[in-house]
Amino acid sequence: MKSIDKFELKRYIEVKGRAGTDGVMLSENEWNRLAQLGDKAWLYIVINCKTAPELYRIQNPAIRLTFEKVSKGVQYYLPLKEWQQKYEQ
Helix, strand or coil: CEEECCCCCEEEEEEEECCCCCCEEEEHHHHHHHHHHHHHEEEEEEECCCCCCEEEEEECHHHHCCCEEEECCCEEEECHHHHHCCCEC
């Protein structure tokens, strides 16, 4: 998703939603795109989607977060502890 604010600043957003509170998975393509975009990239994580949604926003997640490569060329896992400590309010 691409967002442009009133100052014409672009923000490229990857959104991941969870019914509860847990880590999230990114495909290799999603991770690579976030890495290419640098500070223009944002990861939005929404937890408790069904009950009381909470939004966590992290700029430049490929640099600021430590992902666990789950399987070669398939997905990256981002544990709850890792992203919850580094979101933008």
